[in-house]
Amino acid sequence: MDDLFGEDRTFLPLDPGACLLGGFALANGPVLLDAIATIAAVAPFRHLETPGGRRMSVAMTNAGRLGWVSDRRGYRYDEIDPCTGKAWPKMPLVFTELSRHAAATADFQDFMPEACLINRYEPGAKLSLHQDRDERNLDQPIVSVSLGVDARFLWGGEKRLDRPRRIILQHGDVVVWGGPARLTFHGIDTLDLSSHPATGSFRFNLTFRKAT
Ligand code: MD3
Ligand code: FE
Numbered sequence: 001m002d003d004l005f006g007e008d009r010t011f012l013p014l015d016p017g018a019c020l021l022g023g024f025a026l027a028n029g030p031v032l033l034d035a036i037a038t039i040a041a042v043a044p045f046r047h048l049e050t051p052g053g054r055r056m057s058v059a060m061t062n063a064g065r066l067g068w069v070s071d072r073r074g075y076r077y078d079e080i081d082p083c084t085g086k087a088w089p090k091m092p093l094v095f096t097e098l099s100r101h102a103a104a105t106a107d108f109q110d111f112m113p114e115a116c117l118i119n120r121y122e123p124g125a126k127l128s129l130h131q132d133r134d135e136r137n138l139d140q141p142i143v144s145v146s147l148g149v150d151a152r153f154l155w156g157g158e159k160r161l162d163r164p165r166r167i168i169l170q171h172g173d174v175v176v177w178g179g180p181a182r183l184t185f186h187g188i189d190t191l192d193l194s195s196h197p198a199t200g201s202f203r204f205n206l207t208f209r210k211a212t
Contacts, residue, residue, distance in 0.1 A: 011105070033204070057127075146174075147198065151168070
């Protein structure tokens with residue numbers, strides 16, 4: 001597997017249970033972006049509605065057995081894409097392998113993603129501080145892969161009001177969140193208008209989750 005993903009890159013512990021693997025997905029960027037386009041041709045990016053009735057500025061789709069969805073009834077994982085009425089596109093092998101390799105590098109052995117939520121940010125889009133707690137098994141980490149335009153990642157504490165720190169997530173960066181960091185409040189600050197050679201004005205983020 002090391003051959004597929006090359007040498008170790010920057011390994012930066014952020015908090016107990018959380019670490020940034022700088023540039024870990026860089027070599028796979030083109031393949032990942034191709035796969036995103038293929039997935040979106042079947043399960044288009046859409047702006048979901050929050051339970052409170054607001055349209056999310058981040059557009060989303062999913063790959064894998066399960067997909068994360070939001071509507072007036074709440075947040076949940078569903079086997080069916082509410083937009084198409086069909087199953088979500090299969091998780092590409094490169095997604096599964098990359099996320100498993102990243103998790104193992106961060107010392108989470110045998111991670112097996114069931115859902116890949118794909119977020120697409122346009123200039124002005126943001127994701128407010130939140131916790132990811134719709135997954136049944138909080139012992140399993142979440143692996144995140146950033147592609148395209150840089151983002152200011154807000155990374156708070158255990159409480160919503162803990163003052164968030166900011167780190168820049170760049171094209172190819174991977175972050176693994178598990179253990180004591182699993183319920184950290186986090187978000188993405190308003191995306192600047194800028195351009196990346198691989199994605200234009202967009203930023204994409206993949207999050208790999210064991211949902212059940
Ligand atoms: C920390 N996505 O989809 S990825 C999300 O860049 C989400 O699109 C952001 O937050 C994005 O839920 C941030 C980094 C991330 C993902 C999951 C986490 C950080 C996390 C779960 C627990 C703690
Ligand atoms: Fe999140």
